[in-house]
Amino acid sequence: MTLTQQDAIAFDAADPLAPFRERFVIGDEPIAYLDGNSLGRLPKATAARLRDFIDHEWGARLIRGWEEKWVELPTSVGDLLGRELLGAAAGQTVIADSTSVNLYKILHAAAGVRPDRKEIVVDDTNFPTDRYLVESVAAERGLTVRWISPELVENVTPALLDSVLGPQTAIVLLSQVDYRSGTLLDLAGLTAQIQAAGAVVIWDLSHSVGVLPIDLDAAGVDFAVGCTYKYVNAGPGAPAFLYVAERHLAQARQPITGWWSVADMFAMSGDYEPAASIRKMLSGTANVLGIVSVEEGVKLLAEAGIEAIRAKSIALTEFEISLVDQWSGSSAQTLVTPRDSSLRGGHVTVRTPQARAIADHLIANGIIPDFRNPDMIRLGLSPLTTSFAEVWAAYETARSFGYSS
Amino acid sequence: MTLTQQDAIAFDAADPLAPFRERFVIGDEPIAYLDGNSLGRLPKATAARLRDFIDHEWGARLIRGWEEKWVELPTSVGDLLGRELLGAAAGQTVIADSTSVNLYKILHAAAGVRPDRKEIVVDDTNFPTDRYLVESVAAERGLTVRWISPELVENVTPALLDSVLGPQTAIVLLSQVDYRSGTLLDLAGLTAQIQAAGAVVIWDLSHSVGVLPIDLDAAGVDFAVGCTYKYVNAGPGAPAFLYVAERHLAQARQPITGWWSVADMFAMSGDYEPAASIRKMLSGTANVLGIVSVEEGVKLLAEAGIEAIRAKSIALTEFEISLVDQWSGSSAQTLVTPRDSSLRGGHVTVRTPQARAIADHLIANGIIPDFRNPDMIRLGLSPLTTSFAEVWAAYETARSFGYSS
Numbered sequence: 001m002t003l004t005q006q007d008a009i010a011f012d013a014a015d016p017l018a019p020f021r022e023r024f025v026i027g028d029e030p031i032a033y034l035d036g037n038s039l040g041r042l043p044k045a046t047a048a049r050l051r052d053f054i055d056h057e058w059g060a061r062l063i064r065g066w067e068e069k070w071v072e073l074p075t076s077v078g079d080l081l082g083r084e085l086l087g088a089a090a091g092q093t094v095i096a097d098s099t100s101v102n103l104y105k106i107l108h109a110a111a112g113v114r115p116d117r118k119e120i121v122v123d124d125t126n127f128p129t130d131r132y133l134v135e136s137v138a139a140e141r142g143l144t145v146r147w148i149s150p151e152l153v154e155n156v157t158p159a160l161l162d163s164v165l166g167p168q169t170a171i172v173l174l175s176q177v178d179y180r181s182g183t184l185l186d187l188a189g190l191t192a193q194i195q196a197a198g199a200v201v202i203w204d205l206s207h208s209v210g211v212l213p214i215d216l217d218a219a220g221v222d223f224a225v226g227c228t229y230k231y232v233n234a235g236p237g238a239p240a241f242l243y244v245a246e247r248h249l250a251q252a253r254q255p256i257t258g259w260w261s262v263a264d265m266f267a268m269s270g271d272y273e274p275a276a277s278i279r280k281m282l283s284g285t286a287n288v289l290g291i292v293s294v295e296e297g298v299k300l301l302a303e304a305g306i307e308a309i310r311a312k313s314i315a316l317t318e319f320e321i322s323l324v325d326q327w328s329g330s331s332a333q334t335l336v337t338p339r340d341s342s343l344r345g346g347h348v349t350v351r352t353p354q355a356r357a358i359a360d361h362l363i364a365n366g367i368i369p370d371f372r373n374p375d376m377i378r379l380g381l382s383p384l385t386t387s388f389a390e391v392w393a394a395y396e397t398a399r400s401f402g403y404s405s
Numbered sequence: 406m407t408l409t410q411q412d413a414i415a416f417d418a419a420d421p422l423a424p425f426r427e428r429f430v431i432g433d434e435p436i437a438y439l440d441g442n443s444l445g446r447l448p449k450a451t452a453a454r455l456r457d458f459i460d461h462e463w464g465a466r467l468i469r470g471w472e473e474k475w476v477e478l479p480t481s482v483g484d485l486l487g488r489e490l491l492g493a494a495a496g497q498t499v500i501a502d503s504t505s506v507n508l509y510k511i512l513h514a515a516a517g518v519r520p521d522r523k524e525i526v527v528d529d530t531n532f533p534t535d536r537y538l539v540e541s542v543a544a545e546r547g548l549t550v551r552w553i554s555p556e557l558v559e560n561v562t563p564a565l566l567d568s569v570l571g572p573q574t575a576i577v578l579l580s581q582v583d584y585r586s587g588t589l590l591d592l593a594g595l596t597a598q599i600q601a602a603g604a605v606v607i608w609d610l611s612h613s614v615g616v617l618p619i620d621l622d623a624a625g626v627d628f629a630v631g632c633t634y635k636y637v638n639a640g641p642g643a644p645a646f647l648y649v650a651e652r653h654l655a656q657a658r659q660p661i662t663g664w665w666s667v668a669d670m671f672a673m674s675g676d677y678e679p680a681a682s683i684r685k686m687l688s689g690t691a692n693v694l695g696i697v698s699v700e701e702g703v704k705l706l707a708e709a710g711i712e713a714i715r716a717k718s719i720a721l722t723e724f725e726i727s728l729v730d731q732w733s734g735s736s737a738q739t740l741v742t743p744r745d746s747s748l749r750g751g752h753v754t755v756r757t758p759q760a761r762a763i764a765d766h767l768i769a770n771g772i773i774p775d776f777r778n779p780d781m782i783r784l785g786l787s788p789l790t791t792s793f794a795e796v797w798a799a800y801e802t803a804r805s806f807g808y809s810s
Contacts, residue, residue, distance in 0.1 A: 025464040035468040042464035050459055050694075058640055059430040059447035063440040063773060070641055098689025100663025101506055124675065129689065132662040132677045140545065140660055229690070235463055236475055237692040255545055257537040258505025268778060270529065272537045284503025284534065285634070287642040289455075289694050368468060373673060 003322055008392035011319065017312050020304055020384040024233075031366035032390035032397075036382025037207065037347045038370050040233030046296040053292050065288075073291040074260075074282055080295060081241055084302040085232070086205070086224070087215030092243050094278050095228070095291045099206055099240040100129045102225045105254035105281055106202055106242055107137040110171045110223050112253055113200045117170035119146045121199075123156050127179045130204055134173055143170065153336050155183040158193055165197035172199055176214070177207035177345030180372055182317075182337040184208070184345045188219040195220065200248075206230065209241075210301050211346035211383065212310045216243055223248070231346065231382055232297040239290040242281055249278060258283035300384065309383045314341045316381035319388055320348040323395040336376065347380045354401075361401045367394045408727055413797035416724065422717050425709055425789040429638075436771035437795035437802075442612065442752045442785025443775050445638030451701040458697050470693075478696040479665075479687055485700060486646055489707040490637070491610070491629070492620030497648050499683050500696045504611055504632045504645040505534045510659035510686055511607055511628045511647055512542040515576045517658055518605045518627070522575035524551045526604075528561050532584050535609055539578055548575065558741050560588040563598055570602035577604055581619070582612035582750030585777055587722075587742040589613070589750045593624035600625065605653075611635065614646075615706050616751035616788065617715045621648055628653070636751065636787055637702040644695040647686055654683060663688035705789065714788045719746045721786040724793055725753040728800040741781065752785045766806045772799045 012018055025042040033041065057065050074094045081095065082088030096102065107120075122134045124147050138145045146164050150156045155178050165172075172194045177184050187203060194201045200222040208214060210231030216224055224243040228234040244252050253274070259265050260282040263273045274280040301309065317337070324335055333352035338344045352358065352375060359371040370378040379394065380386075417423055430447045438446065462470050479499045486500065487493030501507065512525075527539045529552050543550045551569050555561045560583050570577075577599045582589050592608060599606045605627040613619060615636030621629055629648040633639040649657050658679070664670050665687035668678045679685040706714065722742070729740055738757035743749045757763065757780060764776040775783040784799065785791075 025460070027465055030467070033467060039468045039471070041467065042459065047459050047464065051456060054447065054452050054455055054640075055430070059452065060432055062435070062438060062446065063444045063775070065641060066444070097502065097506065098663065098692075100665070100689030101502065101661055104661045104663075104688075127664070128667070128670075128673045129662075129664040131675075132664065132667070135677060136660045136662045227690070235459075235694060236470060237690045237694070237696075239692070240689070255541045256506055256509045257534075257541045258503065258509075259532070259534040259537065260505070262533070262537070265533075266778065268533045270536075272540060283509075284505030284645070285632070285642045287503075287644070287692055287695060289640065289642070289698075290692060291642075293694075370468070373671065 003326060005392055008388040011315065011388035015312060017304055017308055017383055021387060023300060024385050026385070029366055030368045032393040033368050034379045034381065034386065034390065034394055035368050035370045036385055037230050037380030039229055039236055040231060040382060041385045042235070043233055043296055043300050045300060046235070046293050049292055049296050050289060053289065070286065070288050073288060074286050075279060077291050077295045078241060078278070081298045082243065084298055085209055085214060085306065086243060087217050088243055089217055091278055092246055093241055094281055095239050095241050095294050096282050096286065097240060099225055099227045100133065102240050102242040103130065103133050103204065104137065105256060106223045106225055107133060107171070108254050109244060109248070109252040110200050110202055111137065111141050111143065112251060113248060114170040114198065117168050119144050119168045119170055121146045121148060121164055121169055121172040123148045123150050125150055125152060125155070125178065126173070126175055127204065130173055130175065152181050153183060153338060155181065155185060156190070158189065161190065161193055165194065165199065169197055169199040171202060173202045173204065175204040175207065179207050180349055180376060180378065182344045182347045182349055184343055187214070187221070191219045191221050208345050211313050213306045221245060228294045228297060232294060232301065234290065234293040234297040238293050239287050244278060244281060252280065254281055256283040260284055260286065304384055312383040313346045313381065316383065316386055316388070316391060317341065317344060317346065317348050320379055320381060320391050323391065324348065324350055327395060327399055346382065347378055349376050349378045351376050358398060358401050362394065362397055365397045367397045369394065408731060410797055413793040416720065416793035420717060422709055422713055422788060426792060428705060429790050431790070434771050435773045437798040438773050439784045439786065439791065439795065439799055440773050440775045441787025441790055442635050444634055444641055445636060445787060446790045447640070448638055448701055448705050450705060451640070451698050454697055454701050455694060458694065475691065475693050478693060479691050480684060482696050482700045483646060483683070486703045487648065489703055490614050490619060490711065491648060492622050493648055494622055496683055497651055498646055499686055500644050500646050500699050501687050501691065502645060504630055505538065507630045507645050507647040508535065508538050508609065509542065510661060511630050512538060512576070513659050514649060514653070514657040515605050515607055515628050516542065516546050516548065517656060518653060519575040519603065522573050522604070524549050524573045524575055526551045526553060526569055526574055526577040528553045528555050530555055530557060530560070530583065531578070531580055532609065535578055535580065557586050558588060558743060560586065560590060561595070563594065566595065566598055570599065570604065574602055574604040576607060578607045578609065580609040580612065584612050585754055585781060585783065587749045587752045587754055589748055592619070592626070596624045596626050613750055616718050618711045626650060633699045633702060637699060637706065639695065639698040639702040643698050644692050649683060649686060657685065659686055661688040665689055665691065709789055717788040718751045718786065721788065721791055721793070721796060722746065722749060722751065722753050725784055725786060725796050728796065729753065729755055732800060732804055751787065752783055754781050754783045756781050763803060763806050767799065767802055770802045772802045774799065
């Protein structure tokens with residue numbers, strides 16, 4: 001059955017989340033924005049909240065703002081994000097720093113759990129920051145990096161993990177959704193497998209948070225990190241989050257021991273005494289504008305409901321995949337995202353030798369995709385803002401590229 | 406000669422920087438804000454720029470903003486701040502992360518300069534973050550912390566440094582202006598002394614940047630860090646800066662090796678190859694709203710001119726000290742800030758057993774000072790925003806406390 005523009009119109013008409021699109025700033029261009037998985041659109045509530053914050057909190061309360069509220073923002077918004085998006089009880093999540101800095105701290109904390117073991121496992125298809133930081137922390141702590149090389153589409157399978165897990169495995173770092181293929185891993189199952197081998201797991205949730213249900217506490221996850229400028233729509237360079245399971249908190253240590261990590265930061269005492277709480281994972285002064293933006297982004301997702309978001313995400317990716325098939329015909333592009341919706345996150349990726357040229361053609365015609373070196377086009381579908389009409393517009397424009405089979 | 410309110414009025418009338426006060430958001434209250442050295446007031450240009458950025462860059466350009474401009478902000482605004490406020494030629498300064506995270510990275514980079522040496526020197530009166538991070542990095546790298554214990558008013562003298570500098574000294578970390586006493590160290594002289602002993606110096610400029618001229622290149626400083634939410638007025642939790650002298654760049658290594666630190670961040674290649682430039686000191690995604698705020702803050706300071714700012718800073722602190730003397734009479738409060746203007750920065754600190762009660766009395770009457778545990782009141786005088794009338798209002802209110810001799 002051939003899909004038509006009428007189908008896109010019908011899907012939008014039937015979409016229960018369609019009204020949320022009006023809660024974002026959406027102008028006449030781009031015609032289609034398929035990069036909300038890289039930088040989310042601007043929620044109108046965030047623009048208003050930032051204006052209010054700048055004028056009436058920073059500008060008017062000045063230094064009093066810290067005591068009145070700002071000091072608690074890393075944990076209060078951390079708890080909110082944990083509850084609404086991570087399945088995390090209070091006291092385990094903070095908003096702070098960048099994903100890179102948080103992952104660095106979490107790797108150190110995780111390395112303290114099994115100091116008797118010598119290996120960190122990571123896949124060589126993981127996001128660069130994750131790979132580079134594993135190498136850096138391993139070198140600092142005298143550990144060895146045990147690389148695994150998954151297939152792009154399958155990503156890390158239980159069998160592949162099984163081939164490396166052993167008595168020396170201290171840590172396994174995995175991304176729940178692969179930044180290129182969009183493959184969704186079995187967070188609970190792999191966590192159990194890793195822990196059965198006596199190791200701890202760190203999940204990078206950057207490409208899954210805000211687009212699908214996550215239940216860290218129920219899965220017994222040890223540690224997690226993630227960013228907020230993708231599906232959480234908190235803006236360019238908004239602060240990231242980190243999660244430490246309550247059972248690891250007492251022992252957890254991280255080396256960037258700034259004044260925000262101590263038990264009583266205003267005592268300014270001589271001896272370093274880390275906070276007993278998750279605040280021990282903080283370092284320097286909180287980025288208040290950024291955390292306020294995270295708060296608004298999380299509130300909007302919570303209002304829509306993460307189950308409804310996941311349902312629309314699946315519908316969007318199904319539609320996108322059907323159009324890719326319809327477009328491809330006999331040509332050379334290959335879908336690298338799993339066709340089974342239970343195995344994929346919120347974006348769809350196509351591999352083709354002409355990826356750069358097609359991406360340029362789309363951009364020249366008001367469609368924004370995401371190009372990934374060297375040969376992939378990533379189509380990010382953000383359930384609160386992406387319409388089926390946008391997906392259709394991208395398809396129409398791609399067809400006009402005149403891709404020859 | 407007794408100072409009167411008329412003197413304050415006359416000083417304001419003659420102040421060439423007085424018009425800059427109108428460039429900031431200043432409401433009816435507080436009556437006097439003497440904490441601009443902790444969190445600066447909001448520049449009107451920054452509020453406008455942030456509104457414009459949110460609506461027209463984040464909201465409208467979306468992901469295109471990164472390629473169009475945002476990716477370069479850490480270095481372009483770093484160069485601006487370096488040129489206008491640090492005496493630093495281009496290519497040595499970035500805006501990123503927090504002061505704590507930056508100091509952590511700089512300590513690691515500095516430790517690589519003299520790997521044959523084993524000691525880091527730091528004073529036990531330094532800001533907590535500085536002390537804690539020195540301990541953390543020393544432990545990580547197998548170094549020893551060599552503590553020095555300066556007098557609060559004098560702070561670190563050449564003689565005190567001389568007593569510890571030796572063949573094992575790898576790094577000395579100093580704050581140019583002490584966060585409590587306001588004592589200003591001789592940056593060029595101490596740098597030369599430290600380097601003559603074969604060590605490198607890290608200067609924490611958090612309490613000096615934006616309030617007095619700094620000339621890092623001319624003094625041959627090795628490394629520096631500092632914050633931007635004090636005299637640079639970039640807002641609560643705005644990103645910090647770091648400086649690496651050009652001669653150290655090729656060898657410098659820092660361990661938070663996120664994707665923003667590599668030679669080609671969009672190549673996402675397998676092997677970690679740090680940028681050849683100062684970008685190697687970056688880690689994760691830049692906090693764009695924060696850097697934009699730093700840019701506006703620096704531009705305003707540059708427009709006023711750092712020499713004029715320093716001249717007004719000295720006039721303000723002279724006036725404040727005279728009023729403290731006039732108020733003190735026979736009572737127990739003690740000035741801990743040097744009376745010689747060449748030896749102090751932009752704030753004035755008084756020590757008194759009733760500091761907490763006096764601070765509360767000031768706050769209850771619309772005057773915001775800064776209280777420092779356990780017995781100090783710190784009066785921050787920010788040259789672009791603090792009027793002599795504000796200083797007078799604080800004096801009048803302090804007198805009404807009824808401090809008994």
